[in-house]
Amino acid sequence: MRVVAGARTVTRELRALDGLSTAVTADLATPAGAAVLIERAREQLGEIDILVNNVGGVVAGSADAAGFLDIADDAWQRTFELNLFGTVRVTRHALPSLLRQRGVIINISSIGARAAYHPVDYGTAKAALNNLTKALAEEFGAQGLRALTVSPGPTRTRNWSASDGYAADVAAQHGTTLAEFLDQVPTRMGITTGRLTEPGETAALVTFLASARSGNLTGADYLADGGVIKTV
Numbered sequence: 001m002r003v004v005a006g007a008r009t010v011t012r013e014l015r016a017l018d019g020l021s022t023a024v025t026a027d028l029a030t031p032a033g034a035a036v037l038i039e040r041a042r043e044q045l046g047e048i049d050i051l052v053n054n055v056g057g058v059v060a061g062s063a064d065a066a067g068f069l070d071i072a073d074d075a076w077q078r079t080f081e082l083n084l085f086g087t088v089r090v091t092r093h094a095l096p097s098l099l100r101q102r103g104v105i106i107n108i109s110s111i112g113a114r115a116a117y118h119p120v121d122y123g124t125a126k127a128a129l130n131n132l133t134k135a136l137a138e139e140f141g142a143q144g145l146r147a148l149t150v151s152p153g154p155t156r157t158r159n160w161s162a163s164d165g166y167a168a169d170v171a172a173q174h175g176t177t178l179a180e181f182l183d184q185v186p187t188r189m190g191i192t193t194g195r196l197t198e199p200g201e202t203a204a205l206v207t208f209l210a211s212a213r214s215g216n217l218t219g220a221d222y223l224a225d226g227g228v229i230k231t232v
C-alpha cells in the first residue's frame with residue numbers, strides 16, 4: 001500500500017515514512033484541511049482504495065467539564081468539527097475516487113458511541129459517526145463501496161500515556177498520578193481482559209477490515225475494547 005497521512009503536525013515518525021508514503025500537514029477540523037488532504041492524496045496516489053478517518057478525540061472545554069451543563073455551544077461545535085464534520089468533508093472529497101475503485105471507508109469511532117460516558121458531546125458525535133457510516137454503506141453498497149466503524153475502548157495511545165494527555169488531566173482532577181490512574185483504569189472501566197488495548201491491535205483489525213479478506217463485511221461496527229461494552 002502507498003499511504004498519505006494527514007495531521008496538523010508532521011512528526012519525526014511521519015517524516016520517516018518510507019518512500020511510498022507521504023505525510024500532509026492539514027487541520028482536518030476545517031473545510032480547507034479536508035480539501036487539501038484529498039487533493040494531495042489524489043496527486044500522490046492517483047485513485048484512493050481505502051480511506052481511514054482516524055482523527056477525533058475529546059476537545060478542551062469538554063474534557064474538564066463536570067457534566068452536560070458545563071459544556072458550552074463552542075465546545076459542542078469543536079467536538080463535532082473534529083469527530084464528525086471532518087469525516088463528512090474528507091469522505092465527500094474522496095468518494096468519487098473510492099467509488100471508481102470499489103473501495104472501503106473505515107471510520108474510527110469509540111465505545112462512547114454505544115454507552116453514556118463522559119463527556120456527552122464526544123459520545124454524541126461518535127454515535128452520529130456510526131450512523132453516518134451505516135448510511136454510506138447503504139447508499140453506496142450496490143456500487144461496491146464498503147463502510148465500517150471500528151470502536152476502540154481505552155487504547156494506549158499518547159492520550160493515555162503522555163504526561164500532557166487526556167488521562168493525565170483526568171488523573172490530576174482525581175488527585176492521583178498518571179501511573180496510579182492507569183493501574184485503576186481496567187477495574188474502573190470494566191475492561192474484561194484487565195488491560196488497555198495496544199494501538200497495534202486496533203490497527204491490525206483496521207488492516208483486516210480494509211483487506212479483500214473481509215470483502216463482504218459492511219455497515220457494521222467492530223468493538224476493539226477488551227470487553228468494556230457488556231451488552232450484546
Ligand SMILES: NC(=O)c1ccc[n+]([C@@H]2O[C@H](COP(=O)([O-])OP(=O)(O)OC[C@H]3O[C@@H](n4cnc5c(N)ncnc54)[C@H](OP(=O)(O)O)[C@@H]3O)[C@@H](O)[C@H]2O)c1
Pocket residue numbers: 006007008009010026027028029033054055056057058082108109110111151152153154155156157158159160
Ligand atoms: N485512545 C483511545 O483510548 C481511544 C478510545 C476510543 C476512541 N478513540 C478514537 O481513536 C482515534 C484516534 O485516537 P488517538 O487516541 O490515537 O488520538 P491522538 O493520540 O490524539 O492522535 C490523533 C491523531 O490525529 C491528529 N489530529 C488531531 N487533531 C487533528 C486535526 N484537527 N487535524 C488533523 N489531524 C489531527 C493528531 O496529530 P496532530 O495533533 O499533529 O494534528 C494525531 O496524529 C480518535 O478518533 C479517537 O476518538 C481513541
